[in-house]
Amino acid sequence: MFSGGKDSLAALIRLHEAPGWSVERLVTTFNQTDRRIALHGTPLALLRRQADAVGLPLTAIGLPEASDNPTYRTRIAEALEPLRASGLAHVAFGDIHLADIREFREAQMTELGMTPLFPLWQADTTELARELISGGLQARICCVDLQVLSADLLGRLWDFELLAQLPEGVDPCGENGEFHTLVVDAPVMQHPLKVVAGDTHVSHDRFCMLDFRPA
Structure with missing residues (x-):
């Protein structure tokens, strides 16, 4: 899926x-x-x-x-x-x-x-994050749980700098629902996905989402 x-x-x-x-x-x-x-x-x-x-x-x-x-x-x-x-x-x-x-x-x-x-089952999420980023996967933060993270992270690239700034206890892959991403480039993609960021909106008084659109 x-x-x-x-x-x-x-x-x-x-x-x-x-x-x-x-x-x-x-x-x-x-x-x-x-x-x-x-x-x-x-x-x-x-x-x-x-x-x-x-x-x-x-x-x-x-x-x-x-x-x-x-x-x-x-x-x-x-x-x-x-x-x-x-x-x-x-x-x-x-x-x-x-x-x-x-x-x-x-x-x-x-x-x-x-x-x-389940190709990723029981993977070490710290190692997986490093593997994906080093391998050329580029993803942008599209949703954050406001109970855990700031909306300032929305739109940012999921990279080593961001990983280093995550609060203690936040999974580097967001496995506990702390954040979600939109992949804009990866080794399995024939070309990058061009997007522009729009407005933000909050769902269920908790999850803040950034409205990405095709560029």
Whole structure:
């Protein structure tokens, strides 16, 4: 599943580097009301441009703004069943440490007759961050949890300087939801994603998102 953030691209990079694997398609979910990617706030139109830069087709699954688990499961199943029938057997996720999320995904994929993959599972997030940044992945902060981080970080490049400035206890990959990113360049992208930053908005009185748009 693809969000356009660093974890999604990191999982894609790992699969590209692993012998015997061929990634055929990207799959994402978006809010049908504002047509943005949940938690990240990235416009679906921008994610489509990112998928084009990667060189893969994108399946976009619309969800109601107040989507519950049964609705989520149904929409995912409706979208993935044709892919399974066409011969695609695996779905990769960018989760690193959250066991409950992994268990949920494993149960859902088992119901659909597909096998989940977790290329980043149990990775050391400090080492992973250094590996990705050193390897040429460029990501910008698109969302922060205001209970943990300042909105001043929005728009900044996720680089070694930013990592050094993160408060103690904040995961360098934002694995606990402290921040989310939009990848604008990576080894698996054929060209950089050109974006401009717009306004910010706050969701649920807690998560501040920067409105990136295609340049």
